Amino acid sequence: MQFQLRHVLSRAAHWLQLTGGEPMIDRDFLKAYAYAYERGMLLEILTNGSRLHRDEVLDTLTRMPPHKVTVSLYGASEEAADSLTRTKGSFRLVMKGLEAARAAGIPVAITLIMTKHNEHEADSMRDIAREYADRFSEYGSISPTYDGQPDPLAAQSPRFLGGNTVFRGCPAGHTFFHVDPFGLATMCKVGRENPIDLMTNGVAGLHGLPALADAQMLRTGGCSGCKLSGTCRVCRPMAKAYQLAKAPLENYCQHREGESA
Incomplete structure (x- = not known):
């Protein structure tokens, strides 16, 4: 995120939600976060947790606490989570991030992303959320992409649609x-x-x-x-x-x- 855009947002907003994709992969994430925090903005981070364990991230979030960090959980095992994210090791990284956040005293909320890939692990996912989060919610309404591509719909679990x-x-x-x-x-x-x-x-x-x-x-x-x-x-x-x-x-x-x- 370039400085000029950060300056525009600091004049236009009081609450800032940093999301993606995964916001922490942006090379300017920590600079943008600090810039917004120093201007008194209420900050929320939506993350897959894959980089939450990094020292520089933990240091920043400890010194400049966010209003909220919400971590998406895609399964209770490597088999289920990695098959959904199509990224080998993604489950291991999110668990590493949750452990690190808890050790650093950074409170998190967890969103359970319920799909065909992990519906059989629903109770285990809830157990993980209760162990690591102050609160959690469940989300099953997997939508198309923003430009109307249907691929994500294949992951929908009828059990968790509606509501x-x-x-x-x-x-x-x-x-x-x-x-x-x-x-x-x-x-x-x-x-x-x-x-x-x-x-x-x-x-x-x-x-x-x-x-x-x-x-x-x-x-x-x-x-x-x-x-x-x-x-x-x-x-x-x-x-x-x-x-x-x-x-x-x-x-x-x-x-x-x-x-x-």
Whole structure:
């Protein structure tokens, strides 16, 4: 993350969530983190835990404590976790990170990513979370990629689909926004249409974001005129990603196959 972008964000935000992919692989991660911390920002890190054990990371997070560190757990064994991440040794690294964070006194939360790869280890994953985390949650709604590619849907476990609350609206683009590594700001990490280039426009460019966000929330395409919109559990940008991926309706919609969506 370049200095100019850090300067823009420090003037535009009070809460900063560092995520990815894996944010700690960025060579400027620790510098950006320290820059934001020194300006009084409330910091949250979403991480796969693979670099949480590193001395320089532990030193920074101990001296400048984050508001929250959330670690994603993809299984309770190397076989399950590594098959999902497609990275040999990923489970070993996340466990090493959890051990190191506990020893350093850095509190973490854990998100259990429930899939076909690890559903048989659900209870063991919960045991790990109870041992290493102050709190944990379970997430099973694996979505398509942001540009509508269907590959991640193959990992969904029917056992853990559903359960989301009714969508009642979202302040994305109004009270918070998403910025990618290139300084392009969008309403959120899912709704990435019509990005605003912060490197060119600076903070002033964010004034146009609310209107762009409102436009992306309008029900269009297959969702236009839906009679079940009052009990829908998916926001419009996410529904669009599912539609682009040609996902089965039961993955995201209350309608059945063959009915109008």
